[in-house]
Amino acid sequence: xxxxxxxxxxxxxxxxxxxxxxxxxxxxxxxxxxxxxxxxxxxxxxxxxxxxxxxxxxxxxxxxxxxxxxxxxxxxxxxxxxxxxxxxxxxxxxxxxxxxxxxxxxxxxxxxxxxxxxxxxxxxxxxxxxxxxxxxxxxxxxxxxxxxxxxxxxxxxxxxxxxxxxxxxxxxxxxxxxxxxxxxxxxxxxxxxxxxxxxxxxxxxxxxxxxxxxxxxxxxxxxxxxxxxxxxxxxxxxxxxxxxxxxxxxxxxxxxxxxxxxxxxxxxxxxxxxxxxxxxxxxxxxxxxxxxxxxxxxxxxxxxxxxxxxxxxxxxxxxxxxxxxxxxxxxxxxxxxxxxxxxxxxxxxxxxxxxxxxxxxxxxxxxxxxxxxxxxxxxxxxxxxxxxxxxxxxxxxxxxxxxxxxxxxxxxxxxxxxxxxxxxxxxxxxxxxxxxxxxxxxxxxxxxxxxxxxxxxxxxxxxxxxxxxxxxxxxxxxxxxxxxxxxxxxxxxxxxxxxxxxxxxxxxxxxxxxxxxxxxxxxxxxxxxxxxxxxxxxxxxxxxxxxxxxxxxxxxxxxxxxxxxxxxxxxxxxxxxxxxxxxxxxxxxxxxxxxxxxxxxxxxxxxxxxxxxxxxxxxxxxxxxxxxxxxxxxxxxxxxxxxxxxxxxxxxxxxxxxxxxxxxxxxxxxxxxxxxxxxxxxxxxxxxxxxxxxxxxxxxxxxxxxxxxxxxxxxxxxxxx
DNA sequence: GAGTTTGAAACT
DNA sequence: CAGTTTCAAACTC
Numbered sequence: 001x002x003x004x005x006x007x008x009x010x011x012x013x014x015x016x017x018x019x020x021x022x023x024x025x026x027x028x029x030x031x032x033x034x035x036x037x038x039x040x041x042x043x044x045x046x047x048x049x050x051x052x053x054x055x056x057x058x059x060x061x062x063x064x065x066x067x068x069x070x071x072x073x074x075x076x077x078x079x080x081x082x083x084x085x086x087x088x089x090x091x092x093x094x095x096x097x098x099x100x101x102x103x104x105x106x107x108x109x110x111x112x113x114x115x116x117x118x119x120x121x122x123x124x125x126x127x128x129x130x131x132x133x134x135x136x137x138x139x140x141x142x143x144x145x146x147x148x149x150x151x152x153x154x155x156x157x158x159x160x161x162x163x164x165x166x167x168x169x170x171x172x173x174x175x176x177x178x179x180x181x182x183x184x185x186x187x188x189x190x191x192x193x194x195x196x197x198x199x200x201x202x203x204x205x206x207x208x209x210x211x212x213x214x215x216x217x218x219x220x221x222x223x224x225x226x227x228x229x230x231x232x233x234x235x236x237x238x239x240x241x242x243x244x245x246x247x248x249x250x251x252x253x254x255x256x257x258x259x260x261x262x263x264x265x266x267x268x269x270x271x272x273x274x275x276x277x278x279x280x281x282x283x284x285x286x287x288x289x290x291x292x293x294x295x296x297x298x299x300x301x302x303x304x305x306x307x308x309x310x311x312x313x314x315x316x317x318x319x320x321x322x323x324x325x326x327x328x329x330x331x332x333x334x335x336x337x338x339x340x341x342x343x344x345x346x347x348x349x350x351x352x353x354x355x356x357x358x359x360x361x362x363x364x365x366x367x368x369x370x371x372x373x374x375x376x377x378x379x380x381x382x383x384x385x386x387x388x389x390x391x392x393x394x395x396x397x398x399x400x401x402x403x404x405x406x407x408x409x410x411x412x413x414x415x416x417x418x419x420x421x422x423x424x425x426x427x428x429x430x431x432x433x434x435x436x437x438x439x440x441x442x443x444x445x446x447x448x449x450x451x452x453x454x455x456x457x458x459x460x461x462x463x464x465x466x467x468x469x470x471x472x473x474x475x476x477x478x479x480x481x482x483x484x485x486x487x488x489x490x491x492x493x494x495x496x497x498x499x500x501x502x503x504x505x506x507x508x509x510x511x512x513x514x515x516x517x518x519x520x521x522x523x524x525x526x527x528x529x530x531x532x533x534x535x536x537x538x539x540x541x542x543x544x545x546x547x548x549x550x551x552x553x554x555x556x557x558x559x560x561x562x563x564x565x566x567x568x569x570x571x572x573x574x575x576x577x578x579x580x581x582x583x584x585x586x587x588x589x590x591x592x593x594x595x596x597x598x599x600x601x602x603x604x605x606x607x608x609x610x611x612x613x614x615x616x617x618x619x620x621x622x623x624x625x626x627x628x629x630x631x632x633x634x635x636x637x638x639x640x641x642x643x644x645x646x647x648x649x650x651x652x653x654x655x656x657x658x659x660x661x662x663x664x665x666x667x668x669x670x671x672x673x674x675x676x677x678x679x680x681x682x683x684x685x686x687x688x689x690x691x692x693x694x695x696x697x698x699x700x701x702x703x704x705x706x707x708x709x710x711x712x713x714x715x716x717x718x719x720x721x
Numbered sequence: 722g723a724g725t726t727t728g729a730a731a732c733t
Numbered sequence: 734c735a736g737t738t739t740c741a742a743a744c745t746c
Contacts, residue, residue, distance in 0.1 A: 543730095
């Protein structure tokens with residue numbers, strides 16, 4: 001799996017950071033650096049931003065789609081240019097509006113000018129091709145199809161396809177965002193099945209017609225390694241962290257053939273591990289990836305969200321494996337997973353041991369497929385303090401099972417006498433087997449604390465999709481939490497509790513009632529933590545004995561939308577008129593229903609008091625929004641001012657307007673350079689001469705920019721702006 | 722921040 | 734199941 005490295009991210013312009021989809025398939029041993037440039041130093045400098053590094057296996061271009069050069073090449077029907085780069089070939093094409101390949105004629109080196117190198121390349125020993133397709137059409141066909149015959153001729157070779165989809169098919173002058181994806185075709189794969197197309201940052205299709213691609217949101221960690229995590233705990237909170245529960249399945253020696261792999265959205269918050277799924281006990285990582293494509297498996301999409309808001313998606317092939325076990329709770333907004341001890345789960349393709357490389361070369365980040373979408377509501381990173389960020393490229397982020405036994409992610413307490421009722425466990429509960437106890441022992445842990453558990457690079461959780469109502473869970477997982485929208489749940493983190501006498505082990509405690517551990521609370525003598533897991537388990541059991549519905553959401557979600565939301569038990573208010581937050585109905589912003597036993601209720605549709613309150617509340621909300629918007633705008637302006645101080649283009653000793661170097665200017669410059677390269681190519685100029693021409697053009701461009709900027713500055717000064 | 726009010730949870 | 738107590742959040746000053 002390839003993820004844009006933080007280093008590369010830092011170099012990318014914003015539009016690149018806005019990339020929506022980056023796809024790749026693990027392909028160990030094939031990561032070769034490519035660059036859309038010749039090997040000459042001059043061109044390398046010019047094209048440095050386009051370099052595809054082995055570390056991230058990606059290429060990102062910032063170029064308009066309909067340049068004169070490309071259009072001219074398209075009209076001329078020039079075949080895709082193959083640029084030789086240290087033993088591997090790069091097919092540089094572009095998909096124009098017509099769907100025809102657009103040739104980016106770049107000066108190639110070493111070979112005789114004017115001669116297509118495609119034929120020669122096919123004769124090269126152990127050739128590898130990277131097909132770069134720059135496309136602007138929204139209905140782009142798979143890359144393989146677009147390059148058609150050329151790819152077909154290369155079927156017997158390793159083929160890498162880099163597809164660059166234009167995000168906004170606007171005019172050529174508009175900034176264009178490229179989405180670069182790359183897949184690797186196995187020798188045994190046909191192009192039709194192995195290249196998932198990415199259009200405008202989205203995976204259009206995947207091989208499976210039944211199971212849609214799944215999205216995993218990953219919060220991009222920054223600069224902190226896993227080793228710095230205190231306590232080696234990770235926290236996946238259903239309510240606190242901005243992450244979805246990460247569920248990992250492992251191969252089970254007693255796997256049931258009827259069990260399906262489970263596709264689990266993984267949103268890894270800062271410092272959290274990507275819990276991967278490794279089901280195959282025989283296939284190597286490469287085999288897993290290729291077989292998935294060959295067998296028409298769905299694709300796992302991983303969105304890697306950076307702290308700064310950048311997002312990248314990596315498509316992960318999903319394996320259909322029979323060894324995943326998932327515990328699903330009908331009617332519950334949370335899902336439960338069950339650890340299955342893996343004795344034979346392995347990645348035989350990499351017998352050297354655990355994954356120690358980056359995601360790119362890591363063991364397959366195979367998130368199991370299935371109808372169930374394991375998801376935990378996204379919430380603000382309240383628990384982030386406990387979790388140190390971890391770089392995405394860290395090997396530990398990709399958690400895979402190996403031939404070693406599964407490691408537990410938590411100090412599970414074997415309590416066979418406590419067999420939780422799966423349908424009523426606190427939300428977010430994760431069940432884990434006791435060490436050495438197989439599936440016997442369970443530790444009931446809120447999902448939030450999955451991330452606070454011991455960080456093993458081989459954390460694996462097994463889930464079972466064979467649990468009934470999986471489809472319902474899948475749907476429910478997408479529904480708003482507890483009747484609240486995702487935005488509400490994310491923007492309204494639960495308040496810290498202040499319990500003093502209940503030890504946070506009774507439903508008085510909101511944390512406990514929500515199935516969460518206390519975290520950053522103000523409670524005293526708190527037992528709602530891992531250190532008191534035994535007591536907590538007993539308390540949970542007590543609550544469930546008293547009320548099996550204790551941990552279920554009180555506010556149900558009706559079929560018709562918010563109008564049907566109502567309290568499951570109804571309120572019993574007597575003095576508040578159900579118009580204060582004492583009332584659970586009013587607090588949930590729903591009206592009282594017939595099941596309420598309230599006295600003097602004013603929380604009904606026609607209530608004038610209620611309407612007055614609502615109007616006041618709306619006005620207050622609008623005010624808050626306006627204030628927030630004002631703050632945001634101010635912050636943006638401050639940031640903009642800070643940014644403007646960065647560039648120093650000296651002209652007459654003063655600073656030039658930073659905003660003069662716009663994306664359009666950059667794009668135009670690139671156009672000029674490419675045009676010059678094309679010109680050199682067409683005139684069969686030697687490499688040195690081609691470099692000189694391009695460099696000269698670059699100098700001209702710079703001069704024009706400086707001149708224009710200086711003029712603009714002078715004009716601005718003249719009008720005293 | 723302290724004190725009061727309130728209603729759900731817990732208890733009898 | 735009803736009444737009472739406990740509890741913590743909501744609310745007021």
